[in-house]
Amino acid sequence: MEAYQDVLTKLTNVGLQYESRPSGKETILIFVLCPWPVLKREAIRNGIHDWLTGVKVADTAEAEEMLKPAKDRDQSLDDLTEADRIRLIHDLVTGQPSEGGAGIYPTDNEYVESILPLHDKQFNKTWLRTWSMKWLVNQADFTEIRDHFGEKVTFYFQYLENYFVWLFFPTALGIIVQFYGRPFSIFYSACVLIWAVFYIECWKRREKELALVWGVRNVTKSENRRPAFKGDSIITDPVTGEQKAFFSPWKRWARKVAGLPVIFAGALALSVLVTFMFGVEVFLEVYYGGYMKEILVYVPTVLFTLAMPYVEELCNDIAKRLTDFENYETDGTYDYHLVQKVFIFKVLNSYLSVLLTAYVYIPFGPRVIAILQGYGLPFATVAIEPSMLKDRLRAFMVSNQVISFFSETIFPWMSRKLMKGAAKVQREVSEVLHHDGAEDEATEEAFGGQDSEEIRKFLRTVQNQVDLPVYDVNEDYAEMVEQFGFVSLFSVIWPLTGLCAFINNWVELRSDAAKICFHTRRPIPSRTDSIGPWIDHLQHLTWFSSLTNASMLYLFRGATDHKDLTGADVSSRLSLGMMLLCVVASEHVYLGLRWTVRAILESIPTEADLSSHRKEYGIKASWLTRLNGAIGLTATTAATTSANTTTTTATTAAETDSTTQSDGGNYSGSDSGVDTSSMRGSVSSLRFSEGEYGTIPVADCLLSEGDLGAQAIQSCFKAQ
């Protein structure tokens, strides 16, 4: 109860309103409402922060707007999207008290279970309907999603759509090669490699463009601190001069190095598991000739596929713990390092068995079997040939995609139905056993018993959403990047891999949308300016595919469906020196190609680049004109309010009116007496000599209180 009161006090302290209802016996739902003035304060504070840290490229008119006194700026809420509003309120609730937030965060506060925004059912319905009726999703649709769910989620969908469109090329080429060409074609493999390089470099351009259009450029560089971050000392920020918690990078590196053995051990264990499964499968296929062979051969694959989610979960858990231990300061860096670890496991899990078939089983299998047969072991002489590789890849692609489709859409829905059914049966059984419904009524009572039926219905839908898992966009990225790996690494084996991916991704885009609508909580909108670590992983995979393509072409070239190349041929052809030569040559060609494409694309400026330069130039020019004009004017005396730069927590009074904001003591009176013309006057009374700028604590006075656009900047000019 104390903890509950504590949370409520913290909420009121930052000016939020609330309404609470018990839910079940042990939890309480607290609904948070943010009054307009408070939201406005946060929006302005955020706007200034963005502007200072270079996130926003405001043009002259926008900057003028930002510099107006708060009372003239009421319309500034009109362009706040829903995502922005939720993000600001979430930041306000979870922010550090020293930065004006309420400091309520699930990992810090053991009584707070989670914080979530609620789904907008109507919006979700329209979203799914529009997307499922379209062959391609257009930019206006993405903008709508961005306004609703924020940039992080939208970046994923935008990336997926872009990837889907690009996949058309390997798909078409793959179909042609499959039906009119030969497998292991040098032409096809070269085309895929070139395609991958172009695709990645073009996406980078697109990404930058989107970040500018959405006004989130550089946003990852100026993120708020993660509440879970624990500093071990307090330092003065070298850029802004603020006091902030600090964690030594050396210590973090030490922790990283300490985590390495764990990752190695995990990776090794996973590889052993995959290899073991592979061994069992081969054993059954080649050695075992007895009862039910046809069925038994598939058992290891099925077992492995079924166990995979659990293995993956375990790996993710290890990765998460290690990353927690490394203590990152922002969500962006945290995600980056978490994804790096998860990706290592993912790669092993998905590609190892195909790699084993290609580089161990087919070249060396026949020799090993011949030796074993020499000892009199009854090995069946199964033909080991490159077409096995194709079968394996095909099975992998198809089963992977079918399984992931089911586990993302059908399975959560079914398991929820089952859980509900089970709970109902349990309730009925206990009712029959105890012959009284008192307990049931009690829960019903607790569940907003005093409210109208309508509110109770609402509370039930809220409870349903609370029960859903949290959406993690990185899982979806991992799935797509893994698939890109199959296309770039192995499609030379089976050219229809691209087609498979192409079809899958059309469905994927819609089914991931449905997943967010029905099977997860509404994601908390957050901002990002790129797809983060995934672009690096795409590049690593492309580099790696320059190796696999070359080596496979060397090993299996000449193989066709008509089996004129057997494993024995492959193994007799194998010369390590030649293979190494092929691989190194191919890798260098790849690096050269990448460098060239990047250099060419970078020399062509995008429309977004131009527009941001235009804006920057415009605003600098306008500032210069203004300063020149101001210095030329005769001085008018202006009351000098000194910029009191202590960082204050938000005032305690419930702020229903933003003009009472000056309670905190800073800037009192400035709200009424300030407009841009008096600013000119005050500037003119200063003589700008060298060194004067250095002493003005711009960031402090801008960031300490939200409500201050013009006043803060003005105070900077006035401070002497």
Ligand SMILES: [Ca+2]
């Ligand atoms: Ca997905």
